[in-house]
Amino acid sequence: MLNRFGFLRREKRLLRAEPDFSPLARLMQVNWLYVLLICMLAGVGYIALYSAGGGSARPFAGPQIIRFGFGLLMMVGVAMVPPRLLRLLAWPMYAVSLLLLGLVLKMGHVGKGAERWVNIGGLQFQPSEFAKIALVLALATWFHRIGPERLGNPLRLIFPAIITLLPVLLVLKEPNLGTATIIGVIGATLFFSAGMRLWQIIILVAPIPFLGKFIYSHLHDYQKARIDTFLHPERDPLGAGYNIIQSKIALGSGGMWGEGYLHGSQGQLSFLPEKQTDFIFTMIGEEWGFVGGIAVIGLLGTLVLGGMLIALRSRNQFGRLLGLGIAMDFFLYCAVNLSMVMGAIPVGGVPLPLISYGGTAMLTMMFGFGLLLSAWVHRNDMDPE
Numbered sequence: 608m609l610n611r612f613g614f615l616r617r618e619k620r621l622l623r624a625e626p627d628f629s630p631l632a633r634l635m636q637v638n639w640l641y642v643l644l645i646c647m648l649a650g651v652g653y654i655a656l657y658s659a660g661g662g663s664a665r666p667f668a669g670p671q672i673i674r675f676g677f678g679l680l681m682m683v684g685v686a687m688v689p690p691r692l693l694r695l696l697a698w699p700m701y702a703v704s705l706l707l708l709g710l711v712l713k714m715g716h717v718g719k720g721a722e723r724w725v726n727i728g729g730l731q732f733q734p735s736e737f738a739k740i741a742l743v744l745a746l747a748t749w750f751h752r753i754g755p756e757r758l759g760n761p762l763r764l765i766f767p768a769i770i771t772l773l774p775v776l777l778v779l780k781e782p783n784l785g786t787a788t789i790i791g792v793i794g795a796t797l798f799f800s801a802g803m804r805l806w807q808i809i810i811l812v813a814p815i816p817f818l819g820k821f822i823y824s825h826l827h828d829y830q831k832a833r834i835d836t837f838l839h840p841e842r843d844p845l846g847a848g849y850n851i852i853q854s855k856i857a858l859g860s861g862g863m864w865g866e867g868y869l870h871g872s873q874g875q876l877s878f879l880p881e882k883q884t885d886f887i888f889t890m891i892g893e894e895w896g897f898v899g900g901i902a903v904i905g906l907l908g909t910l911v912l913g914g915m916l917i918a919l920r921s922r923n924q925f926g927r928l929l930g931l932g933i934a935m936d937f938f939l940y941c942a943v944n945l946s947m948v949m950g951a952i953p954v955g956g957v958p959l960p961l962i963s964y965g966g967t968a969m970l971t972m973m974f975g976f977g978l979l980l981s982a983w984v985h986r987n988d989m990d991p992e
Contacts, residue, residue: 633687636984641913642683645961645976648906649675652962654868655891659883659964662869667883667964674966678973685977690925690985693978694751697744701770704741707734708777723781723956733967735786738774739793740975743932745770746797751925755802764807767798785955789939796935797928833953840950850880854948857886857893858900865896883964885956889948903962904945911938917983926982933975940972 649672656667664672710725711734724731749767750758757763771794778787799808840848857873860866871893873879882890892900911934918930937960944959946952958965960972 630687633984634683637683637686637980638917638983641910641917641976641980641983642679644906644910644913645682645973646679648910648961651891651903651906652887655887655962656883656964658869658871658874658894659887659890661875671964671969674969675961675973678970681970682973682977682980685974686980686984688977688981690923690929690981690988693744693929693981694748694925697741697748700741701745704734704738705773705777707732708738708774710734712777712780723783731967735774735778735781735783735790736967736971738778739786739790739936740933740971740978742771742774742790742794743797743929743936743975744978746794746801747925747928747932750797750801750928751923753801754924758802758807759804761807764798764803767794771798783956785943785957789936789943789957792939793932793935797932800928800931801924833955850886850954851950853879854886854889855950857889858949861893861896861900863897865892865894865899868894870894884958885944885954885963886948887963888945888959891962907941911941914979917979917986921982921986923988926986926988930979930982933979936975937972940968 652675653668653672656671657664660667707725711723714725723735724733726732746767749770753763771791775787775791775794778790795811798811840851844852853873857871857879860872866872869875871879871890874882874890874893879886879889879893888900888903891903895902914930914934914937918927918934921927921930940957940960943952943955943957944963947954947957958968961969
C-alpha cells in the first residue's frame, strides 16, 4: 500500500539527493549538553545500583554501566543518521516489532504472571519496549507524509489508528496493562501534535470513561489485586500490600537529608523488594532524603524539557513528531514509576529509565535518545517534498 502512494520511491530519491554532510560535521552538531545530562542520569543509576548490591559493583552496577557504554555509542551513531533514512527504516522496524510481540505470545518467557520476554541469542529481550520506539517512528513518518492540512479528513486517521492499536492489543494480550497504556498515550500524543482537530479528539476520548467497568472486568486476577492493594494496602501488609508499604516506610525514613549512602535501613536490610528495578527511587529517597530525591526528579524533568525543546526546534514535521514522541515516552516512564513507588497509582512493572537495572529498557531508551538527537542534528533541514 505504501508503494502505491509512491512513498518509498520518493524517500529513496530524496535520500540519494542528501547533501554532503560528513560524519565529522554531524558529530560536531550533536547536542553534547544533552548527552552530558544523560550521562549524569546514568551516573545516578550506577550509584544507586552499587548501593542495591550491598556496596558492590556486582551484580547490578557493573553490568549496567557496561550496557550504558554500549548504548552511548549506539545513541551517538543513531544521532548522525539522516531523517530520510530513518523514514525508510520506520516500516521494517514497525513490522519487526509486531513480529516480536507475536513471538512473545507463542514462546515468551513467563515472569510475574505475564509473558513479556523472548530469548534471542541467549539474551532475554522485552519486545514491548522496542515496540514503543517503532510506533513513534512509524507515526512520525506517516504524519510527515500526510501533512497537518490533510488531517481534517477522518479517513486519513484510520491507518495511523490501526498501527497504534495493533501493538496496544498485542501487549494487552501478554498481559501488560501498564506498557499498553503508555503505548496508547504516546500514540494519542502524536495524533494531537500532528494537527488533529479538536472535534476529532473529543470523539476519540469521549467513550473512555464509560469503558472503565468493561476493562476492569477483563483484567487478570493479579491486575485486579494490584488495584485493590492500591486502594487498601493495609488489608494484606505481609502479602499483596507489602511492596508499597515498605516503599512508603523507606521514603519516609529518609527525611530531609537521608540516612546516608549505603546506610538505608529498609534497602540494606532487604526489607525493600525489587530495590534494583521498580523501587530503585525508594532507595535513593531513603539514603539521600527529600533533597536527593528532588535533585533526581529535577534531572529527569530537565531531560524531558530538553527533549521537548529539541523537538520544537526542528523545522520539519518528522523531526518535531519524532522528538515529541521520544520525550513523551521518557516522561511516561518517569511519571509512572515515581507515582507507583509513592503510592499514587497501582504498582506495575515500569522501570525508572537509566537508573533501574535492566538491559532492554536501557538500550531501547538510548536508541530513542539517539533518534531525538538526530532530530537536533538535522533540525534545520526543511525536508522539501
